Amino acid sequence: MALISPSRRLRRTPFSEGVEAAGVKAYTVYNHMLLPTVFRSVEEDYHHLKSAVQVWDVAVERQVELRGPDAGRLMQMLTPRDLRGMMPGQCYYVPIVDETGGMLNDPVALKLAEDRWWISIADSDLLFWVKGIAYGYRLDVLVDEPDISPLAVQGPKSDELMARVFGDAVRDVKFFRFGWFDFKGRSMAVARSGYSKQGGFEIYVDGADMGMPLWNALMEAGKDLDVHAGCPNGIERIEGGLLSYGNDMTDENTPHECGLGRFCNTSTAIGCVGRDALLRVSQEGPVRQVRAIEIHGDAVPGCDRLWPLMAGDRQVGHVSSAAYSPDFVTNVGVGMVRMTHWDEGTELDVVTPTGVQPVTVKETFWI
Structure with a gap:
């Protein structure tokens, strides 16, 4: 595997020292910064995320x-x-x-x-x-762009860990709300949110100088909770239907194609620059849309390109993300499928780098 050459164009984060000490094994580049992708292994990180608590360096969320x-x-x-x-x-x-x-x-x-x-x-x-x-x-x-660097705490034990560092009041923060909490004299926004389905928080760390003090405080407070450094997990996020911009959707897709129509109030969102275009889409409906895709057969490799979805010899969509799920004992995937073939239970084939495998279209994701 080739290495990533460091430069000022590829920024480290306020938490990079902690990430490296935790034994990070792989990064991706995200908003011109380093985003960890693996610590022990994708599978081990996956199981730990679902059972304990992890601290994620997501400073890339600028x-x-x-x-x-x-x-x-x-x-x-x-x-x-x-x-x-x-x-x-x-x-x-x-x-x-x-x-x-x-x-x-x-x-x-x-x-x-x-x-x-x-x-x-x-x-x-x-x-x-x-x-x-x-x-x-x-x-x-x-x-x-302010000097704000998010740090996520995710997993079923995240409430307990956060309460030990920020006080019990943090437990009262409701989903998709945030409050202001003090850490070493610095007020920080803490939101109940995050890029997993396991529950948790995102801390908007104010100032790079507070990065490692907060990282270390969380790690010390969570020793008996089996806290580990972690990162967004590809298997878990596909199971939960969390889309990845640049992978599962791009500027070629409308929100309605991405299954995000419920977040569009096109008729009343006066002033939105794309409103006129989306009014037509909301009235006529999309001709393709994101669906959960179950891929049968052998475990699939990582999906670093679009895999064609085929109905016989006709392409009717593509798979953009896929992984083998240990908990559901199947390959889970995200795909964009034409309306003629997006109904629950539709049987298709996907062309993977290792061969053609049968798939079933699902209307809902696994978690």
Whole structure:
């Protein structure tokens, strides 16, 4: 396996020292930063995530901050989700679209105040798009990347670990809400959210200098909870139907194709730049859509390219993510399937690098 050459263009994170000490085995590049992908093994990390608690370096989830009188207006221009009822302290999952309705990102937005928002982004250079919209419309708003680095605590024992470091009040934070908690004199936003289905929190660490002190405090407090360094797990996220921007969806897909129509209030999201395009999609419906794909037969390799889904000799979609699930004893996958073949129970074939295997289309994911 070739190595990644370090440079200033590929940034370390405030937690990299802890990640390396924990024995990280692999990285990917995400928002021009290092994102750990394996510690012990994908399978061992998977089982541990479901049974204990892990600390994840997800500083790659960079924040795009909107601050100023027009911050709320700009935020609504970016997404077809109606934000008028959103209160400070809430987190919303918000599809971000361009003028054609194509997905540019699928972040979580945090409303800090009426005039201040954070957009916690997936892997794309969204900052430039947001700056362009703000400048083009001459909005009274500052758009920048603050020195905020998320650290996730995920797994069934995450409440106990967080309470030991931030106090019992952190247990009261509701799903997709956040509160402000003190760590060594620094106030940090702590949200009940994260890129797993096992429950947990994301800590928005204010300042790179607080990275390792917080990492070490969590590791020390969680020794008897079997805390380990971890990372988003490919098997678990596919089981739960958590999509990966750049893998399962791109700017060629609308939110409705990605199964995110419930996050689009197209008729009332006045000002969204992609609203007109999405009005047509919402009325007519998509002709293809994301589905859970069960792949039968031998364990499949990692999916680093699109695998064609075939109905006889006709391609009717593709698989974009796949892995063997130890808990469900089958290959789990994410696919984009044409409406003619997306019904529950439809039998198709997928062309993998190791051969053709039969698949079954499912309407719901495993967890």
